[in-house]
Amino acid sequence: MGVCEQLVQFEHRYGRRRSAQQRADMMRGDREHRRFFLEGEAEQKGRCFIATLVYGEGAEVAALRSFRDRVLRATPIGRAFVLGYYRMAPDVCRLLEGHPHLVRVTRALLRPVVWMAARVLASRGRAGR
Template identity: 85%
Template sequence: MGVCEQLVQFEHRYGWRHSPQQHADMMRGDREHRRFFLEGRMERKGRCFIATLVYGEGAEVAVLRSFRDRVLRATLIGRAFIFGYYRMATGVCRLLQGHLHLLRITRALLRPVVWMAARVLASRGRAGR
C-alpha cells in the first residue's frame, strides 16, 4: 500500500491528526477544487457572445473559444478577463443587435484579435504544450 508500518502503529496509538499547516493546505486545496469545478461548469455553458453575434458559428469563433480554453484559463489574469467578459458581453450584444454598421466595425476590430489568437495557438501547438 505504500504506508510505513511505523506510521500505521503511530496512527493506531495516537489517532490521525493534522497539523495546522496541513489543515490550512487542505482548506486551500478544497477552495481550488471548488473553483476548478465552477470554471468547468462555466466552460460548458460559456459562449463567445460577441464573436458569435458578429461571425456566426464560424472558424473565427472556434479559434477564440480554443484560445479562451487553452490560453486564458491557464492564468489568473486570463480567468479574470473571462469573468469580466461574460459580465459585460450580453449588454454589448444588445447594443450591437440591429445596428449593421456597429457589427461591421466590431468585426473589423476583432479580426486582428482572431489572427493573434490563431498565431498563439499555432505556436503552442508546435511547442507541444
C-alpha cells in the same frame, strides 16, 4: 517542488495528516475545479457572446474559444480578463443587435484579434505545449 525526507518517512509510518487549513484549501480547490468545468460546459453552448453575434458559429469563434481555454485561462490575469468580458459582453451584444453597421465595424475590429489568437495557438501547437 522538494520533499522533506523526514516528512516522507512520517507519512509512510503514520499516514498523511492534513491540517484544517489544508482540508479547507483542498475543498475550495475542488469547488473551483467544478466551477471551471461547469463554465466550460456552459461555454460549449455558445458563451463567446460578441464573436458569436458577429461571426456566427464559425472558425473564428472556435479559434477565440480555444485561445480563451488554452491561453487566457492558464493565468490569473487571463481569468480576470475572461470574467470581465463575461460581465460586459451581454450589454455590448444588446447594443450591437440593434445596429448592423456596428456589427460590421466590430467584425473588422475583431479580425486582427482572431488572427493573433490563431497564430498563438499554432505556435503553441508547433512547440508541443
